[in-house]
Amino acid sequence: QLSERLQVVASYVEQDAILADIGSDHAYLPTYLVQKGVIKKAVAGEVVKGPYESALKNVQREDVSDAVTVRLANGLFAIQEQDGVDTVSIAGMGGPLIAKILDEGNSHLTSVKRIITQPNIHAKAIREWAVNNDWVIIDERILKEDGKIYEVVVLEKGKASYSEADLLLGPILSIEKNHVFNEKWLHEIDQWNHIVHSLGEAKNNPIAEEKRGQLNKQIQLVEEVLQK
Ligand code: SAM
Numbered sequence: 001q002l003s004e005r006l007q008v009v010a011s012y013v014e015q016d017a018i019l020a021d022i023g024s025d026h027a028y029l030p031t032y033l034v035q036k037g038v039i040k041k042a043v044a045g046e047v048v049k050g051p052y053e054s055a056l057k058n059v060q061r062e063d064v065s066d067a068v069t070v071r072l073a074n075g076l077f078a079i080q081e082q083d084g085v086d087t088v089s090i091a092g093m094g095g096p097l098i099a100k101i102l103d104e105g106n107s108h109l110t111s112v113k114r115i116i117t118q119p120n121i122h123a124k125a126i127r128e129w130a131v132n133n134d135w136v137i138i139d140e141r142i143l144k145e146d147g148k149i150y151e152v153v154v155l156e157k158g159k160a161s162y163s164e165a166d167l168l169l170g171p172i173l174s175i176e177k178n179h180v181f182n183e184k185w186l187h188e189i190d191q192w193n194h195i196v197h198s199l200g201e202a203k204n205n206p207i208a209e210e211k212r213g214q215l216n217k218q219i220q221l222v223e224e225v226l227q228k
Contacts, residue, residue, distance in 0.1 A: 002032050004145045005118065009091050012116045012139070012154050013038055017087040020045060020079045020112075022101060027055035027068055029089060034067040043085060044070045045078025076105025086111060091118035095125035102129055114138075115155040123151045127167045136160040140172040144180045165221050174225050185222050192219050 002010065006029050013019055013033055019042040021030045030042035044059070046052035055070045071078040079085050088109070090098045098117050102109075109115075115135065117126050130137060136158035142151050151170065162171055173181050192215045199215075202208040 002028060004143060005150050006032070006091065008141050008143060008150075008152050009089055009116050009118050010036075010038070012114070012152070013087055013089070014114070016040065017114075018042070018083065018085050019087045019089060020076070020083070020085045022075055022078060022088060022090045023047070023093055024055050024070075025051045025092070026058045027070060028058070029091065030068045031058060031062050031064050034064045035062065039067075041067045042069070043078055043080075043083055044068055045073050045075070046070070047072070047074045074104075075101035076108040079105070079108045081111075084111060086113045087116065088112050088114070089116045089118075091116075092120060095119035095122035099125040099129040102126075102133070106133065113156060117153045117155070119151055119153065120148075123153055123170060124168050126153050126155075127162060127170070130155050131160065131162060131167075134159055137162075137171055140170045142170075142173050142178065142180045142184065144183070149180055149184045165225050168218075169222065169225055177226070182226060185226060189219055189222055 010029060010033055015038060017039050019030055019033065019039050021027070021042060022045045024030065024044035024046055027044040030044050033039045034042065044055045046055055049072065052070065052072045059065050059068045059070055090101060098119055119126055127137065134157065135155040137153060138156045139154045140152065142149065153170065166174060169185065196212050196215050199208045199212045
């Protein structure tokens with residue numbers, strides 16, 4: 001049984017898609033999607049030998065080796081032209097690492113129509129990458145599982161611009177404002193206030209002053225969205 005987090009990612013993979021799951025670890029996601037009959041084939045990419053071997057083992061055990069090709073490769077370099085990949089998923093990493101993977105392997109995205117990302121932290125890095133590389137956010141989700149909060153950001157080709165608040169909080173999540181979203185950002189505000197308070201004790205320090213100013217601006221930005 002797939003975690004709720006990966007089930008949300010899976011729900012954005014369209015019927016008959018050809019998927020590349022990057023940083024696949026045990027290849028749970030592509031294996032599940034093949035077994036459910038959602039996809040016919042997938043590439044499971046892993047850059048680290050241990051997880052790569054786990055993926056190979058799991059794919060064999062679940063008898064989906066014909067459908068899931070496991071490759072030891074860095075990021076999107078796991079995708080080969082003849083695969084015809086149209087959907088990419090990158091889940092369970094920090095936003096900056098996901099953005100770096102997308103940036104470095106951009107030339108491997110030519111046939112890709114949809115990118116499903118699941119950043120554990122700093123989803124902003126992915127939204128910024130999207131704007132700078134002509135992808136738009138078509139949907140977003142936020143969920144809590146086992147005490148941890150996760151975001152899912154789904155991209156398709158297109159041009160868009162987002163406000164500073166939308167880049168930070170997510171344009172769709174900010175409209176929806178569900179209870180997990182409120183919990184996450186109230187917690188962030190709490191932490192920032194803590195830092196602002198301790199920076200306030202460093203008197204006549206221009207660097208601390210600047211940082212305090214930035215944090216206060218950020219707090220105001222988020223509070224405005226929460227109060228809207
Ligand atoms: N995607 C799975 C999930 O969401 O449950 C596994 C997440 S696991 C925490 C992150 C995986 O990404 C690790 O197995 C790691 O080896 C892999 N990884 C990190 N950087 C990568 C890269 N540049 N290319 C491919 N895999 C990478």
